[in-house]
Amino acid sequence: MKDERSIGAYASHEQLVAKARPYPELWRLLVGLAIVVATYTILNLILFGLAAGLGPSGWQTGLQNGSSPLAMLVLLASFGFVTFGVTLAAKWMQHRTLTSVIGRWSATIPQFRVVLRALLILGAVIFVLPPYDYGAPLVPNLAFFTWLALLPLSVLVVLIQTSAEEILFRGYLQQSLAARFRSPLIWMGLPSLLFAIGHYAPAAAGDNAMLVAVWAFIFGLLTADLTARAGTLAPAIALHFFNNAVALLVVSLPDSLSGLALYHLPYDMTDTGVLRQWLIVDFAVMIVSWLTVRLALRR
Template identity: 30%
Template sequence: MYIKQVIRNRENWWYYIFGIVLIVPAMTILFSIPHGVAIAVKAFGDEELTKKLAENDINVMMTILESNLNLFLMLFSFLGMLLGVFLTVKFIHKNSIRELTTSRSSIDWNRVFFSFLLCGSVSVIMIGIDYNFISTADYAWNFKPIPFLILFLICIVMIPIQTSAEEYLFRGYLMQGIGVITKVRWAPLLLTSILFGLMHYANPEIDKLGYGVYIFYIGSGLFAGIATLMDEGMELALGWHAANNFFTALLVTADWTALQTHSVLKDISNPQSLPLEEVLIPVLIFFPIYLYIFAKKYQWNNWSDKLFGKI
C-alpha cells in the first residue's frame, strides 16, 4: 500500500530520473554554498591550507571551521536536499508529503517518537557501558558547557532535518520510485540499501576504518527499508535515524568521523580498521531486536509478501 498508493498518471520512470538527477542535487548544491563560502573565506591567504583543500582532504574540510559552525553549515545543505525531494514530489509527481511518508491517513508521530526513544535509549546505554566498563582508556572527557549547549541546540533543529532528508530520499522517494518502476518489493529494498551505503563513500570513517564500514551502512539501509515496507510507512525509520545521529553527535566524537562535535566524550583511540564484531553486532543483533519489537507492537504479518511480493 505504501508504494502502491503513489501509482498515478505520473509514474513514468523519467519523472524519477528528472527529480533525482536535476532537482534534488541542484537544491543540495544551492544550500551547500554557505558552507563552501565560509571555508573559502577562512582559507583565503593561507597557501598551505588552500593546497590541502584543493586536494579534497576531507579531514581538513571538517576542521577548518569552528566545530559548531561547521556542523550547522554542513547540516544546512540537507535542508536543500529535503526541500528538493518535497518540491519534486509535490510539483512533478503531484503527490502529497503524507503519501511520501506513510500509507496511513496522517503521519503517525507516535511511531516516530517511539522509535526515537527506543533506539536512542539503546545507543546511550551502549555508549555508557563501553565508556565505563569495556574501553575506558579509549575515551577522554570532552564536555564544555557553553559549546555543548550550542551543539545541543544545533542538534535539536538540524539533525532531524539531515536524517529526514536522507530517509525521505532513500526510504521515501527512491523506495516508492523503484517500486513503481520494477513492480516488485525486493528491488527497492535492496537497491535503496546499497545506494544508502554508497552515499557515505566520502565519510572520513571509510578512509580510516576501511570498506568494512559499508556493511554497517548497507545493513542500516536494509533495517530501515524492512521497517518501512513492513509498517507501510517510514515513521519508524525517521525515528531511528534521528536518534542514531542525535545521540552520536552529542555523546561521542573523534578526529576521524564525519560528525566532529563538542560532544561529552571524545574517542582518542587510533583504530587502523574496524573490528568485524563492531560491524556485525548492530547489524545482526540490535537491528533484528528492533524489528522484533516493532513487529510485536504494530502486529506485522505477511512478511514474505510485503518484502518480496509484487506491487
C-alpha cells in the first residue's frame, strides 16, 4: 500500500485529513476516543433508563437485543450519541467540525446518491439470481403493512446507526491516524481491526464468532479504501447502510437485532452449518458491492 500508485489513488483522502494534520499527537486521539465512549455510555444510560421506565413491563431485555420494533428503533437511534461524541471530540481535540470529518456536503450528497443507486441496482440483480431460498422457508416476523408503516422510521434509524459507525471508524479514527502515520497499513488497518473486535461476539455467535469478525475486518478495509478514494464518507456510509438495511429490515437473524425485519432466517448465529455457507456467499457479495461502488465512482 506504500507504492506511489496507492498514494495517488488515495490523494482525495487529504481533503479529510488536512484539518487533522495540525493535531497529530496520539494523546489527542486517545482523549478524543475517551470522550466518544463517555458520551455514548452516559447518554445511553440515561436513554435506556428512561425507556425502561416508560416502556411496558419486562421489555428491558428487548432493549438490549432489539427483539421488538420499538426496542430496535430506540437501540439504533441511540447510535446518534456516537456521532455527537465524535462531534465533541473533533471540536475539543482538533478544532474541527463534524462536516470536516464527513466531507464537503457538495461532494458527499451526490456521491451518496450515486452509490446507493448503484447498490440498489446490484441488489435487484442479486434478488433475481439463484439460489432462491435460504435452505429452509423464511419465518415471517412483522405483518407486511406494519412493516411498511414502520419503514420510514426504520430506514432513518439504520442510517443513523451506520453513519455513526462510519463517522467514528472511517472518519475520526482513520483521519486522526492518517494525520500521524503515512502508511495506509496503519490508518486503514487499525480502525478495521477495532471494528472487527467490536463485532466479535462469541456469546451470541458461538463458533461462528471469528468468521463474523473476519467479515467485519474485511468490510472495514473495503470501506476505508472507498473513503480514501472518494474524499468523503458518503460511499462507505451508503455501502454500510445498504448492507444493514437488508440484514436488519428485510431478512434478519432471529436471535438479535430482529425486531424490524419482515422475515427471520430459519437458523440463528450459532449454526455452524448453514450460516457458514451463507457467510461465504456474503463475503462474495461484499466484494462485488465494493467493486460496484468503485465503478459507480469511477475510482
